[in-house]
Amino acid sequence: MSRRTLLGSVRRAGVGVHSGCPSEVILRPAASSAGVRFLTADGIVPLSWRTAAAGAGCSVVRSGAAAVATPEHLLAALFALEVLDVDVEVRSSSAGLTEVPILGGAASDWVAAIDEAGRTEPQPGPPPLSLPEVEVHTAGGSAHAGPGSDTLAVDVDFGAGGPTGSLTVERTEAAFREHVMWARTFVREEDVAALVAAGRGRGATPENTVVWPTSALHAPESRATPSRYNSPGSLPSAAGLSDEPVRHKLLDLWGDLAVLGPFCGWVRVRRPSHALNHALVAAIASAVGGDQP
Numbered sequence: 531m532s533r534r535t536l537l538g539s540v541r542r543a544g545v546g547v548h549s550g551c552p553s554e555v556i557l558r559p560a561a562s563s564a565g566v567r568f569l570t571a572d573g574i575v576p577l578s579w580r581t582a583a584a585g586a587g588c589s590v591v592r593s594g595a596a597a598v599a600t601p602e603h604l605l606a607a608l609f610a611l612e613v614l615d616v617d618v619e620v621r622s623s624s625a626g627l628t629e630v631p632i633l634g635g636a637a638s639d640w641v642a643a644i645d646e647a648g649r650t651e652p653q654p655g656p657p658p659l660s661l662p663e664v665e666v667h668t669a670g671g672s673a674h675a676g677p678g679s680d681t682l683a684v685d686v687d688f689g690a691g692g693p694t695g696s697l698t699v700e701r702t703e704a705a706f707r708e709h710v711m712w713a714r715t716f717v718r719e720e721d722v723a724a725l726v727a728a729g730r731g732r733g734a735t736p737e738n739t740v741v742w743p744t745s746a747l748h749a750p751e752s753r754a755t756p757s758r759y760n761s762p763g764s765l766p767s768a769a770g771l772s773d774e775p776v777r778h779k780l781l782d783l784w785g786d787l788a789v790l791g792p793f794c795g796w797v798r799v800r801r802p803s804h805a806l807n808h809a810l811v812a813a814i815a816s817a818v819g820g821d822q823p
């Protein structure tokens with residue numbers, strides 16, 4: 531896997547999906563091999579498996595007093611497009627959580643921002659990490675990784691009421707653009723009240739978040755197509771739900787794996803969550819000796 535940076539800076543502003551607070555991100559070119567760095571008012575967070583962890587309904591990167599929540603959709607776009615050297619300045623007007631804006635709820639807006647900024651030609655980097663054979667089991671699910679083909683797979687199973695489904699994609703930019711980047715974040719209808727009570731999802735709207743109708747009388751019928759969700763003003767509907775949440779789980783996994791940097795190999799996660807994704811990352815880091823000082 532080669533690595534690139536941006537040709538210029540690009541800015542996007544919106545609100546955090548959990549905080550509901552205005553925030554903005556400015557992506558800036560960085561020196562070759564500088565890696566991904568989050569620049570906040572409280573300090574700098576270099577992206578690595580040591581600085582990333584699962585938060586409440588999102589991932590969080592943290593170093594000292596500096597922390598940024600919900601970076602995963604942006605990270606998925608950067609990783610899929612090989613933009614591995616970049617400064618991510620995050621500005622938030624809120625006193626609390628600094629959160630990457632949710633924008634359209636998926637990664638399409640970040641891909642568009644990267645395309646707008648332009649990318650340098652690929653630069654050769656160190657050889658990619660070859661994934662070791664790793665297996666992680668938690669109460670919620672399981673994750674496996676190993677050397678070989680560059681594929682990501684998720685098996686989503688929320689039980690009765692769904693969403694449920696499996697998806698395997700090649701880990702290429704083309705596959706990301708076609709099958710993954712447009713899938714919006716989602717919440718199960720029956721979980722909405724608890725989410726609101728916990729003070730989360732304050733920035734969620736019908737445009738950026740799919741509400742999965744757990745009380746629906748019918749199963750989703752139609753298959754999703756990218757054009758449907760990319761069309762402006764399209765709202766979630768029973769007929770349009772299909773496998774978008776499954777694809778979003780794969781999008782989140784793609785973003786959470788960005789902390790590993792370039793790698794080759796396959797990953798399969800059954801009932802993925804940010805906690806499970808990060809547990810897998812920690813197991814991979816441990817297996818390759820990355821947990822040593």
Ligand SMILES: [Zn+2]
Pocket residue numbers: 602603715778781782
């Ligand atoms: Zn997500």
